[in-house]
Amino acid sequence: MAELNIAERQAGDVTVLDMNGKITIGEGSVALRTAIRRLLEEGKKRILLNLAGVGYIDSSGIGELVSSFTAINKENGQLKLLNLTQKLQDLLTITKLLTVFDVYESEAEALNSFK
Amino acid sequence: MASLRPCLITVTVETTELTLPSRIETVATAAAAVAEFVTRSGVSEDAAFGIDMAVREAVTNAVIHGNSQDEAKVVDIVLKSSPDAVEISVHDQGPGFNPSDVPDPTVEENILKTSGRGIFFMRSFMDEVDWFLPPEGGTTVRMLKRR
Numbered sequence: 001m002a003e004l005n006i007a008e009r010q011a012g013d014v015t016v017l018d019m020n021g022k023i024t025i026g027e028g029s030v031a032l033r034t035a036i037r038r039l040l041e042e043g044k045k046r047i048l049l050n051l052a053g054v055g056y057i058d059s060s061g062i063g064e065l066v067s068s069f070t071a072i073n074k075e076n077g078q079l080k081l082l083n084l085t086q087k088l089q090d091l092l093t094i095t096k097l098l099t100v101f102d103v104y105e106s107e108a109e110a111l112n113s114f115k
Numbered sequence: 116m117a118s119l120r121p122c123l124i125t126v127t128v129e130t131t132e133l134t135l136p137s138r139i140e141t142v143a144t145a146a147a148a149v150a151e152f153v154t155r156s157g158v159s160e161d162a163a164f165g166i167d168m169a170v171r172e173a174v175t176n177a178v179i180h181g182n183s184q185d186e187a188k189v190v191d192i193v194l195k196s197s198p199d200a201v202e203i204s205v206h207d208q209g210p211g212f213n214p215s216d217v218p219d220p221t222v223e224e225n226i227l228k229t230s231g232r233g234i235f236f237m238r239s240f241m242d243e244v245d246w247f248l249p250p251e252g253g254t255t256v257r258m259l260k261r262r
Contacts, residue, residue: 025175026139058171059232067229087164094239095232096221 023061045077165240181207
């Protein structure tokens, strides 16, 4: 089984990536990077990462989230985060990234925020 | 007069040593071995999470920055469990490392950097983190989590 499974769905002009597994150095980080690059190539620049199923992330995974955020911003897009686990929220808090990312607990609220 | 009964005091110190190749996959291998070790050691779930984070970061540093993924070099890991603490040492065969060269990832100009948070996590989740440059070469990081 892959370290990180990513399922893509479309909600209006927002692409939602439902992520399950670990975003860690190697396979997990690469899977996230590949998915974001592909979406940008397809012109999909409004992206919501649903992280409810991500139970574990390391510094490489955090770096990949930051890299995704800056790559999407550079293309005048938006990356938002949905359903952070408590552990991930704690990691973003101590790294002072929680204020950088736009974070939501409700998908409807997150989708509305893109408008 | 009361008879003296024998009193048995058991002080359990368990040590496990691992020698692993300088590959990215070693991070997961080491984390799995450490998870098994800390479960046997009976540390709390929170402490186990922190130890897991710190070990992954220390082994990542050893494989990537220390040994530069050179498969001729190995990463040595020593796990010690005592009644007071769990201690983990990770040794690489790289050119040597000075942790003060790594900038603070939480200051404003570094917050959006894509790397440089590993040591910060190690220090955040463990009670003590020290680096040594042993005479035989390489770098050893020793991390301690008190019970």
